[in-house]
Every structure is written in structure tokens, then in C-alpha cells.
Amino acid sequence: MVSDADRAAEEAISSLLRAEHPSDGLLGEEGLSVAGSSGRRWVVDPLDGTTNYLYRYRAWAVSVALEDDGGALVGVVHDPLNGETFRASRGGGAELNGSPIHVRDVDDLGRALVATGFGYDPDVRRGQAELLLRVLPRVRDVRRAGAAALDLCHLAAGRLDGYYERGINHWDWAAGALIVREAGGRVVPLQGGRPGLAAAGPRLVEALADLAAEAT
Numbered sequence: 001m002v003s004d005a006d007r008a009a010e011e012a013i014s015s016l017l018r019a020e021h022p023s024d025g026l027l028g029e030e031g032l033s034v035a036g037s038s039g040r041r042w043v044v045d046p047l048d049g050t051t052n053y054l055y056r057y058r059a060w061a062v063s064v065a066l067e068d069d070g071g072a073l074v075g076v077v078h079d080p081l082n083g084e085t086f087r088a089s090r091g092g093g094a095e096l097n098g099s100p101i102h103v104r105d106v107d108d109l110g111r112a113l114v115a116t117g118f119g120y121d122p123d124v125r126r127g128q129a130e131l132l133l134r135v136l137p138r139v140r141d142v143r144r145a146g147a148a149a150l151d152l153c154h155l156a157a158g159r160l161d162g163y164y165e166r167g168i169n170h171w172d173w174a175a176g177a178l179i180v181r182e183a184g185g186r187v188v189p190l191q192g193g194r195p196g197l198a199a200a201g202p203r204l205v206e207a208l209a210d211l212a213a214e215a216t
Contacts, residue, residue: 003054006030009046009062017042024066029171041067043174048077049147058082063149065174075175077149086153088175088182094156101157103185105201109211112161112204115143115151119167127193127214128166135164135211152176155199156183162204164212166196173197190214 010030017026018034025036028044042064047053049060058081066074070090077086086101088094094101106112114135118128136142143160145151149172151163156179177187177199186205190196193214200208 003047003050005053006047006050010044013044013046013062013064017044027171029169039068040073043067043171045149045171045175048149048172049145052146057146059145059147059150061147061150061153063171063175065178067174072174072178075178077153077175077179079150079153084153086156086176086179088156088179090178090182092182094179094182096153096157101183103156103180103183103201104158104161105184105203106161107201107203109138109204109207110140112139112200112208113141113143114139114162114164114208115145115155115160116163117144117146117148117151117165117168124167124194131166131212131214138211148172149176152180152199156180156185162198162200162208164190164196164198164208166190166194166212166214168196 007030010028014032023036023038025041026032026034045063048063053060061077061079063077065072073090075088086096118125148168154160155163180199186202187199188209191213198209198212
């Protein structure tokens with residue numbers, strides 16, 4: 001689903017970025033695609049968690065990342081309902097409302113609180129449900145808020161121990177993945193099946209990625 005708020009937010013963000021950084025490229029969820037000449041690109045998810053927003057479920061955010069040839073350079077995820085802004089810069093650490101944040105680096109899947117998400121295509125959801133049957137008995141519990149950017153930020157802030165998801169788009173995780181890394185975590189691609197990623201502390205991430213692997 002796409003709301004007027006998605007389009008309005010993307011237009012507001014892109015207008016500001018075009019005015020301040022006219023030579024940078026732009027990529028957005030709602031069709032925004034502008035080639036740049038600077039070697040930098042802004043990646044915008046104007047409203048991550050649109051279904052939550054439309055249902056007035058309090059889990060949605062605005063996500064903006066700046067990338068260069070070395071990958072993500074800056075990431076910001078703003079949660080307006082809770083008054084929380086997560087930020088990170090490459091090599092500069094991660095913070096929440098100006099205070100440093102760090103991942104919880106547990107080493108036991110059985111003690112890990114893990115977040116994930118589901119797609120909207122019935123066949124994709126079926127595969128995600130089958131994978132969940134394998135994941136759920138092996139972890140402490142699973143959470144599903146419906147906003148990938150927020151899941152990654154909550155992981156970075158120590159509110160979760162891990163996160164995995166398949167079928168998400170670049171704008172869903174571009175800012176959040178940098179925030180996780182700068183908070184001391186790792187983000188790795190998932191093997192087999194649909195593209196996806198796993199994120200957790202350094203001692204947990206490989207075990208989580210193995211658990212969430214799919215057959216090719």
C-alpha cells in the first residue's frame with residue numbers, strides 16, 4: 001500500500017536534497033530515481049511501515065542514507081511518534097537522540113530475541129512462514145513490528161539481539177544497516193533463496209544467518 005503521506009514525504013525530502021546537494025543522485029521507494037555526478041547517492045524510504053501508518057499502529061519511520069563508492073556514509077532513521085532519531089556516520093559511531101548506542105552481543109541463539117518481517121505476496125509469505133517454523137524453536141522469541149528500518153535501529157540500541165528478513169529493498173535497510181554496524185554489530189547477506197540479510201552482534205550473526213538460510 002502507498003499513502004499520500006509516502007508521496008508527500010518523499011517529495012519534501014527530495015526537494016530539500018536537490019536544493020542542498022544538486023549534484024548528488026537520489027533513489028526513493030516511491031519512484032524517485034535521479035542520476036548524480038558527485039559519486040554520492042541519497043537513498044530514501046519516506047515512510048517505512050506504511051501499513052502500520054495507515055492502521056495507526058505505532059511503528060513507522062523515515063529513513064535516509066547517503067552512499068558513496070565505499071558504501072553507506074551517513075544514515076538517519078527518525079521515529080516521530082516516539083521522538084527518537086537514530087543516526088550514524090561511517091567510522092563515527094551510532095547514536096540515539098545524541099547518546100551513543102551499542103548492540104547486545106549475545107552468543108547463544110537460545111537467548112536471542114530476534115525480529116523479522118513478512119512480505120505481501122502469498123507465495124513469499126508461505127516461504128517466510130516455513131522458515132519461521134525452523135527459527136522460532138531455536139531462539140528466545142520472535143518480534144514482527146512491520147518496519148525494517150526500526151527493527152535494525154532497535155537492534156543497534158540493544159532492544160533486540162538479532163534481525164533477519166528476505167525480500168526487502170535497498171531503501172528498507174540502507175540507513176539501518178549502517179547504524180547497526182556503527183553500533184558494533186554486523187550485517188551479512190542471507191544464503192540461498194530470495195535476497196535478504198541478517199544482523200546481530202559479532203558473536204551471533206553467523207549462527208543467525210545459518211539458521212535463516214534457505215535452499216536454492
